[in-house]
Amino acid sequence: MAVASSEPGNVLLNVTDVVMRFGGIVALGGVSFTVERGQICGLIGPNGSGKTTLFNCISGIYRNSRGDISFEGKSITGLPRHRMAGLGIGRTFQNVALFNTMTVRDNMLVGAHHRGDSGFVANALRLAATRREESTAAEGMEELLELLDLKREADIPVGGLPFGTRKRVELARALIGRPKLLLLDEPAGGLNHGEVAELGNLFRRVRDHFNLSILLVEHHMALVMSVSEKVVALEFGMKIAEGTPEQVRNEPEVIRAYLGDTADAHAA
Numbered sequence: 001m002a003v004a005s006s007e008p009g010n011v012l013l014n015v016t017d018v019v020m021r022f023g024g025i026v027a028l029g030g031v032s033f034t035v036e037r038g039q040i041c042g043l044i045g046p047n048g049s050g051k052t053t054l055f056n057c058i059s060g061i062y063r064n065s066r067g068d069i070s071f072e073g074k075s076i077t078g079l080p081r082h083r084m085a086g087l088g089i090g091r092t093f094q095n096v097a098l099f100n101t102m103t104v105r106d107n108m109l110v111g112a113h114h115r116g117d118s119g120f121v122a123n124a125l126r127l128a129a130t131r132r133e134e135s136t137a138a139e140g141m142e143e144l145l146e147l148l149d150l151k152r153e154a155d156i157p158v159g160g161l162p163f164g165t166r167k168r169v170e171l172a173r174a175l176i177g178r179p180k181l182l183l184l185d186e187p188a189g190g191l192n193h194g195e196v197a198e199l200g201n202l203f204r205r206v207r208d209h210f211n212l213s214i215l216l217v218e219h220h221m222a223l224v225m226s227v228s229e230k231v232v233a234l235e236f237g238m239k240i241a242e243g244t245p246e247q248v249r250n251e252p253e254v255i256r257a258y259l260g261d262t263a264d265a266h267a268a
Contacts, residue, residue: 010036011073012213013058013181018067020053020237027053029237030067035181035230040207040214042228042245044221046257050237051217052094055185058215059091060084071181085111090179092170094186100159104150104169107158108141111173144172147209148202164195175206181213182206188220196220200227225249233257 013035020028028050035041043051056062058069060081069077071087084091090111098107145151148168153161158169167187174182184203188196200223207214218224224231224245231248233241241251248254 012037012039012071013215014068014070014073015054015058016068016070018054018057018064018069020050020057020062021065027237028057028064031234031237031239032067033232033239033242035213035215037180037213038207038211039230040203040216040228042224042231043215043217043234044219044224044231044248044254045234048236049234049257051234052185053237054234055091055183055215055217059089059183085177085179088178088180089183090174090177090181091183092167092174092185092187094189096163096166096170098158098166098169098173101157103157104145104154104161104172105141107169108144108173108176111176112140140176140178144175147205148172148175163190164192167191167195171206175210178210179212181215184214184216184218186218187216188218188223196223199223203227 011034015034016032018028018031019026031050031054033041043054045051053062057064058076060076060079060083063078067077068075071089076084076087076089079087099110102110145154148171150165150168150172153165153169158166161169167190171184171187188199191199203214203216204227206212216224216228226245228245231241231243231245232239233248233251233254235253235257240253240257241248243251
């Protein structure tokens with residue numbers, strides 16, 4: 001099995017022997033890997049391999065049954081999900097989760113709420129601290145509207161926008177909180193061929209612009225292999241490969257997981 005090494009001081013996310021059980025079902029059977037600062041890491045595997053379960057453990061939706069998840073050297077295992085954005089972990093979901101009657105701007109502001117610390121009284125009285133926070137959020141919003149090509153739609157309710165545009169709005173909402181780690185769950189799902197082709201470039205622009213790391217779950221293999229610097233492959237809740245896209249693409253266990261028997265895969 002191909003394995004990629006990481007410099008300890010450069011590790012942002014460290015997943016160590018993570019097990020997740022649902023009753024008698026083992027969804028994750030001891031998964032370990034790291035994501036480095038500034039790295040785009042792809043997480044792949046057939047349906048039911050445990051990718052989204054692992055995402056839910058990292059983002060605090062599930063508490064893993066065993067093992068540890070650390071972020072910037074500190075354990076985040078068991079922390080509630082509302083703490084994650086404040087720590088610097090942002091996430092998008094397979095199914096776009098936006099407020100349909102709210103505009104693009106207002107949906108984005110939802111993602112910035114954890115950055116404000118002026119308190120209820122300061123907000124109610126419109127004190128200077130509150131106005132400064134609002135000004136900072138507004139500046140960040142304009143930057144993102146430009147970067148993600150959303151300026152024309154900024155004041156339109158998201159419910160009437162095309163699906164691909166809604167995907168970019170959800171990405172903008174995750175980014176306005178200035179995460180250090182961005183979890184992207186099936187970002188290419190439901191997009192047409194042209195939109196998928198542009199995603200890889202968009203992810204690189206986002207990574208470089210904000211100097212963040214990306215952990216990407218995606219079934220679209222061409223996208224994962226073109227954009228990722230490291231790929232981790234799961235099957236039945238176990239890690240079967242880790243390495244560069246080329247290493248993982250040629251790993252016999254990965255070929256078998258996706259195409260069946262290795263001999264049949266070569267014959268195909």
